[in-house]
Amino acid sequence: MTNDAGSPPPTPERDVILRFEDVHKAFGAQRVLRGLSFDVQRGKVLGIMGGSGTGKSVALRHVIGLLQPDAGRVEVEGRNVPDLSAGELSDLRKRMGYVFQEGALINWLTVEENLALPLVENTDLGRGEIADRVAEKLAMVHIPDAGKKLPSEISGGMKKRVGLARALIVEPDILLYDEPNAGLDPEISRSINELMREIAESHESTALVVEHRVDCIRTVCDEVVFLHEGEAIVHQPTEEFLRPSHPRLIEFLGPDALT
Amino acid sequence: MTPPDHLLAASPGWLADALPFAFAAGLVYVLLQAAWFRATVVEMGSTLELAAATALRLHHLPRRSRWLMEQLFAAGVRNLHVVLLVGLFMGMIVSLQTGIELSRFGQQDQIGTIVAASMTREMGPFITSVVLAATTGSALAAELGTMSVSDELSALEVMSVDRTSFLVVPRVAALMIIAPVLTVLCDTIGIVGGGFVASSQLGVPLAQYTETALDALQEKGALIPVPMDVYSGLFKSIIFGGLIAIISCASGLVARGGALGVGRATSRAVRDSIIAVIVANYFLTWFLYR
Numbered sequence: 001m002t003n004d005a006g007s008p009p010p011t012p013e014r015d016v017i018l019r020f021e022d023v024h025k026a027f028g029a030q031r032v033l034r035g036l037s038f039d040v041q042r043g044k045v046l047g048i049m050g051g052s053g054t055g056k057s058v059a060l061r062h063v064i065g066l067l068q069p070d071a072g073r074v075e076v077e078g079r080n081v082p083d084l085s086a087g088e089l090s091d092l093r094k095r096m097g098y099v100f101q102e103g104a105l106i107n108w109l110t111v112e113e114n115l116a117l118p119l120v121e122n123t124d125l126g127r128g129e130i131a132d133r134v135a136e137k138l139a140m141v142h143i144p145d146a147g148k149k150l151p152s153e154i155s156g157g158m159k160k161r162v163g164l165a166r167a168l169i170v171e172p173d174i175l176l177y178d179e180p181n182a183g184l185d186p187e188i189s190r191s192i193n194e195l196m197r198e199i200a201e202s203h204e205s206t207a208l209v210v211e212h213r214v215d216c217i218r219t220v221c222d223e224v225v226f227l228h229e230g231e232a233i234v235h236q237p238t239e240e241f242l243r244p245s246h247p248r249l250i251e252f253l254g255p256d257a258l259t
Numbered sequence: 260m261t262p263p264d265h266l267l268a269a270s271p272g273w274l275a276d277a278l279p280f281a282f283a284a285g286l287v288y289v290l291l292q293a294a295w296f297r298a299t300v301v302e303m304g305s306t307l308e309l310a311a312a313t314a315l316r317l318h319h320l321p322r323r324s325r326w327l328m329e330q331l332f333a334a335g336v337r338n339l340h341v342v343l344l345v346g347l348f349m350g351m352i353v354s355l356q357t358g359i360e361l362s363r364f365g366q367q368d369q370i371g372t373i374v375a376a377s378m379t380r381e382m383g384p385f386i387t388s389v390v391l392a393a394t395t396g397s398a399l400a401a402e403l404g405t406m407s408v409s410d411e412l413s414a415l416e417v418m419s420v421d422r423t424s425f426l427v428v429p430r431v432a433a434l435m436i437i438a439p440v441l442t443v444l445c446d447t448i449g450i451v452g453g454g455f456v457a458s459s460q461l462g463v464p465l466a467q468y469t470e471t472a473l474d475a476l477q478e479k480g481a482l483i484p485v486p487m488d489v490y491s492g493l494f495k496s497i498i499f500g501g502l503i504a505i506i507s508c509a510s511g512l513v514a515r516g517g518a519l520g521v522g523r524a525t526s527r528a529v530r531d532s533i534i535a536v537i538v539a540n541y542f543l544t545w546f547l548y549r
Contacts, residue, residue: 064417090419098417104410118418121425170418 017042017174017206018063020232023072025058032058033069034230040223045200045207047217047238050227051252056210057101059227060176063208064096065089076174094122097167099177103159105151105166111138112147115166122170137165141195157188161195168199175199175207181216193219214253218242226252306509309423313431313505316424323429330433334395335440341390342441343448349382350374350449351456358461367461371471374453379476379488383446385540387438388499392532396507399430400528403511404521412512422512431504438500439493446492491547498539503532 018040025033032055040046048056061067062074065081074081076092084092105114115134119125125133138144141161146154154162160180167175180196181189193216200207200220209220217224217238224241226234226249234246244250290296320327354374361367403426406412415422450472457463476486507528514524 061413066413066416093417093419096417098414100410100414102409104414106406106411106414107409117420121418121420166418 015042016040017077018208019073019075020059020062021073021075023059023062023069023074025055025062025067025069025230032230033072035072036227036230036232037072038225038232038235040206040208042206043204044222045196045209045220047221047224048208048210048227049212049217049224049252051212054227055230056212056227057178060098060178060208060210063174063176064093064098094118094170095173097170097172097175099160099163099167099175099180101179101182103151103156103163105159105162107151109150110147111143111149111151111154111162114151114162115147115169118166118170133169137169140168140199141165142191157184157192160184160188160192164192164195164199168203171203173205175203175205177207177209177211179210179212181211181213186215189213190215190219192216196220214242302509302513305513306506309427309509309512310501310505312423313427316421316428317432319424319428320432323424323432326425326429327433330430331437333398334391334433335437338390338394338441339444341394342387342445345386345390346378346383346445346447346449347452349386349445350378350452353377353382353449354453354456355460358457358463362461367457367463368467369471370453370457370461370463371450371468371473372475374457375450375472375475376488378446378449378453379486379492381492381540381544382449383442384438384492384496384499385536386449387442387445387496388503388536389533391434391438391441391500392503392507392529392536395434396503396532397525397529399504399507400511400514400525401521403508404514404524407512407514408517408520427505427508427512430508431501434500434504435497436500438496438503442492442496443489446489491543494547495540495543498543499536502535502539506532506535 016039020036020038023033023036024031032053036055036059038046048059050056058067062069063076063081065084068082079088079092081089081092105111106117109117112131112134115137116130119130119133134147135144138147141164143158143161143165146158146162151159151162164180177196180192184192196207196209196216197220199205207220209216211217211220221238223235223237225232226241226246228248234241234244234249241249242253244253291300354370357373358367358370361369361373403412406426412422415425454465454468454472457468458465476488478487479485510524510528510531514520516523
């Protein structure tokens, strides 16, 4: 892995909340992760970039226990996620928010019901409190009037916002974004990026952002990891990352993307 | 499969005793080498696991009453006309077929007995189950399959929402409630249809048909004071409803691979549900009428 001058080498004093340590994952004959290692500091937003099929989303799914590594460790706050019991994993998930690529909203629930679902299922909050929190989060993502609509009645950009609001409703310590800009036009994409930045600053939560758009990385992330063939070959602060020296990264970003 | 007689006769006693087991073990071993058989065993295992998980969560039903009502509406009201139409014609067919044969022996006055007994014991529960498997079962598999391939099930998992309690319990309960209701309606319309054919085409007076039909349903059950044939049919339909819902939900929940995977899950749900209903029907009939 390249750590140029000014890069963030892991040191013991850093408050590491999330760590990948030599993680391997294969699906049949296809080896997706081949010794992936990186750390994320508490309160930082880390971007994960890389070409298609390099294992970005697969890595993200390991953090929340949707996938188990074939080898290696995926640690959240020092605890190896695959070793957690069902109850411990459930508790960990209640402190995380996951924004899916296509929103993954339950299609027969209204936007409000989608947001309220984790609170109704996992907390003792009353209806009034839940309604207040839903309204607050919908306002935060700038769609205060969408509550009564079904997912099929809203646009792709709005679905992303609802997905984001649903992830935020549990006030998570760690937010995981899986390609939040996929399929969006540049204007909506910009507004989503600004929203993610706002959330990062106001909630002081740690976030992992799987993304391949430079404008999102530039706006949202503090640091970036670049994956190539299932390994992290670059891990740098965003400013340095966008002045690449690694030949594969230069090839990936291209000259136009950096302007 | 048993070994040939000449082989058994020529073997020492212990070997003769062991041979059937060896054959059975060999057969299982050969079958386990086949990918389709392994896949079937795994599929059956996951369906049984889901059935057990659902049974353990049935007490969550009061929390799911809204989804239960929606599923009851979807399975009941939307299938009602199909069940009535199929039931009506099935009663007419049974009446016509048996009536033609019975009239050769001058026994056509017994048509009511045969139509009533066959509709309540077998045809009503079976027809209702086939309609439910083809309509509601396929819809359940397609709905849950679409949720699976569009990450909605993963979303439930990361929100720590128990998908068995949230998705499967209300669907299974709804089919177990609605199947006997539809079966009663199917039985009734089938017997009415049979009466129409008997009186209009076979020359049996309607009053006589009605009397013989009601006579056939006189035998009361020991535990429940309703006609034995009716409650055995209703008991069957409750079991069939549960089987269809569990198999369809299990097929949907494991769907992978986009629209193609959803299509496969849907057709597998209908096929397996109908097979399960037929197999269960034999054992239930044996249990209830032995």
